[in-house]
Amino acid sequence: MPNPTAAMxxxxxxxxxxxxxxxxxxxxxxxxxxxxxxxxxARVVADDAAAIGAAVKELSxxxxxxxxxxxxxxxxxDITADTVAAALGRSIDxxxxxxxxxxxxxxxxxxxxxxxxxxxxxxxxxxxxxxxxISAAPGFTLDNVHxxxxxxxxxxxxxxxxxxxxxxxxxxxxxxxxIFRGEGEIAGPLRDLAGRFPDxxxxxxxxxxxxxxxxxxxxxxxxxxxxxxxxxxxHRLFPE
Amino acid sequence: MPNPTAAMxxxxxxxxxxxxxxxxxxxxxxxxxxxxxxxxxARVVADDAAAIGAAVKELSxxxxxxxxxxxxxxxxxDITADTVAAALGRSIDxxxxxxxxxxxxxxxxxxxxxxxxxxxxxxxxxxxxxxxxISAAPGFTLDNVHxxxxxxxxxxxxxxxxxxxxxxxxxxxxxxxxIFRGEGEIAGPLRDLAGRFPDxxxxxxxxxxxxxxxxxxxxxxxxxxxxxxxxxxxHRLFPE
Numbered sequence: 177m178p179n180p181t182a183a184m185x186x187x188x189x190x191x192x193x194x195x196x197x198x199x200x201x202x203x204x205x206x207x208x209x210x211x212x213x214x215x216x217x218a219r220v221v222a223d224d225a226a227a228i229g230a231a232v233k234e235l236s237x238x239x240x241x242x243x244x245x246x247x248x249x250x251x252x253x254d255i256t257a258d259t260v261a262a263a264l265g266r267s268i269d270x271x272x273x274x275x276x277x278x279x280x281x282x283x284x285x286x287x288x289x290x291x292x293x294x295x296x297x298x299x300x301x302x303x304x305x306x307x308x309x310i311s312a313a314p315g316f317t318l319d320n321v322h323x324x325x326x327x328x329x330x331x332x333x334x335x336x337x338x339x340x341x342x343x344x345x346x347x348x349x350x351x352x353x354x355i356f357r358g359e360g361e362i363a364g365p366l367r368d369l370a371g372r373f374p375d376x377x378x379x380x381x382x383x384x385x386x387x388x389x390x391x392x393x394x395x396x397x398x399x400x401x402x403x404x405x406x407x408x409x410x411h412r413l414f415p416e
Numbered sequence: 417m418p419n420p421t422a423a424m425x426x427x428x429x430x431x432x433x434x435x436x437x438x439x440x441x442x443x444x445x446x447x448x449x450x451x452x453x454x455x456x457x458a459r460v461v462a463d464d465a466a467a468i469g470a471a472v473k474e475l476s477x478x479x480x481x482x483x484x485x486x487x488x489x490x491x492x493x494d495i496t497a498d499t500v501a502a503a504l505g506r507s508i509d510x511x512x513x514x515x516x517x518x519x520x521x522x523x524x525x526x527x528x529x530x531x532x533x534x535x536x537x538x539x540x541x542x543x544x545x546x547x548x549x550i551s552a553a554p555g556f557t558l559d560n561v562h563x564x565x566x567x568x569x570x571x572x573x574x575x576x577x578x579x580x581x582x583x584x585x586x587x588x589x590x591x592x593x594x595i596f597r598g599e600g601e602i603a604g605p606l607r608d609l610a611g612r613f614p615d616x617x618x619x620x621x622x623x624x625x626x627x628x629x630x631x632x633x634x635x636x637x638x639x640x641x642x643x644x645x646x647x648x649x650x651h652r653l654f655p656e
Contacts, residue, residue: 189617189619190619190621190634191441191445191458192445192455192456192457192458193445193449193455193588193590193636194442194443194444194445194446194447194448194449194455195590195621195634196621197442198441198442201431201438201460202434202437202438203434204434205431205432205433205434206434207434208434209433209434215432215433215434216432216461216462216467217432217459217460217461217462217467218431218432218459218460219457219458219459219460220441220457220458220459221456221457222456222457223619227456227457249599249603249620249622250599250600250603251599251602251603251606251607251620251631252603252606252607252610252618253618253619253620287598287600287601288600288601290600290601290604291604292599292600292601292602292603292604292607293600293603295603296600311629327622327623327624329624348433350433350435358527359489359490359491359532360490360527360528360530360532360533360536361527361528361530361532362491362532363489363490363491363492363532363533363535364530364531364532366491366492367491367492367532370492377429378492378493379429379430379463379493380489380491380493381430381435381436382489382567383567384567384569389551391491394430394435396433
């Protein structure tokens with residue numbers, strides 16, 4: 177059975193303006209690979225309801241899971257929850273379960289649960305809350321869309337509580353070798369090898385060291401013995 | 417006149433598997449902001465011709481510029497040039513001008529211009545070459561699509577030679593202030609302020625310091641006097 181597929185939607189003007197560098201995509205990519213879920217596509221859009229809504233519809237329709245990051249705080253530019261609800265045809269309002277989480281948090285920390293903060297209790301009907309152990313305001317899962325916070329520590333904590341609830345596939349394994357030759361010298365033999373191992377995927381990723389071009393060749397697949405055989409062939413082809 | 421818009425397409429399995437962390441998106445975002453070009457969307461897709469082709473068609477049709485990163489090396493998984501040519505309805509073959517660049521490079525460095533490396537001279541008809549001062553193999557611009565290398569040093573060098581040829585808009589200016597209160601306490605006044613300055617955009621970006629939630633509030637616009645006025649108001653609202 178093929179592995180489940182996933183997409184990611186990063187929401188935030190600050191990424192597209194270059195003010196902030198996103199780190200959630202890289203974290204999600206590593207965690208999904210470990211879980212045997214294939215991340216097929218990632219997108220970054222601005223804090224714009226039309227752009228978010230269109231991407232949520234398209235990506236949730238095309239993949240088994242969609243993970244979003246950002247736009248669920250208390251300020252006027254936080255529109256993710258409302259936009260996801262609209263895209264999936266659900267109503268949204270302050271929900272008692274989410275409100276109770278915030279009330280308990282602010283009672284404990286001494287903050288005030290004002291109108292702005294209460295917006296973080298707006299949760300679509302039918303959604304399941306995702307625990308936020310850091311600042312209480314929950315994420316949620318609605319259908320196959322997992323709506324997580326943008327602050328990296330909170331994103332990572334929310335993901336850690338969602339991932340064990342999903343059914344993954346066979347973990348994709350990979351092995352890599354560094355080859356201290358330019359990609360142009362290894363491309364021909366590598367293509368032939370890839371043809372002989374159609375069940376594996378071969379990637380070549382160039383890098384520079386001391387001014388010389390080198391390549392990491394990565395072989396991926398779900399059969400350990402086949403991976404071993406392909407990597408042995410690589411070592412034979414490119415000894416050093 | 418509104419600023420020109422742009423999208424980015426990052427091509428590469430290695431980003432989606434979490435093996436490599438993309439840095440070109442963040443670099444492009446910063447450079448386009450300086451040039452007065454609005455980056456509206458970024459996508460990451462795998463080394464898959466259907467996914468690349470669909471994204472090239474959609475993004476080049478929706479924006480004034482599309483920048484791609486990755487997939488123009490000599491190995492079998494480098495399919496960007498052929499896919500972009502097909503998406504834009506052009507033929508592609510080894511082109512004499514690109515071949516001459518590679519011949520000169522390998523004559524100088526002592527490498528062999530073999531069949532794999534010659535693939536890097538495959539350039540669509542009508543495309544304009546983009547100089548690669550590092551390893552010779554050129555990028556290209558076809559219509560409004562700028563095809564750049566994935567290796568960050570080469571991506572940045574190619575971008576530096578393309579950007580001055582594009583017509584930018586008024587550089588978007590921004591000012592920011594750090595507010596040592598949680599977003600929930602500033603959200604109400606910030607929303608009111610944003611309503612009074614509809615020509616500016618206000619973003620609020622939470623961060624944690626010593627366990628306390630704080631926010632960077634960023635105001636963006638193209639009129640310096642209006643920016644100054646809005647930031648003065650912010651300092652008045654949130655003194656400290």
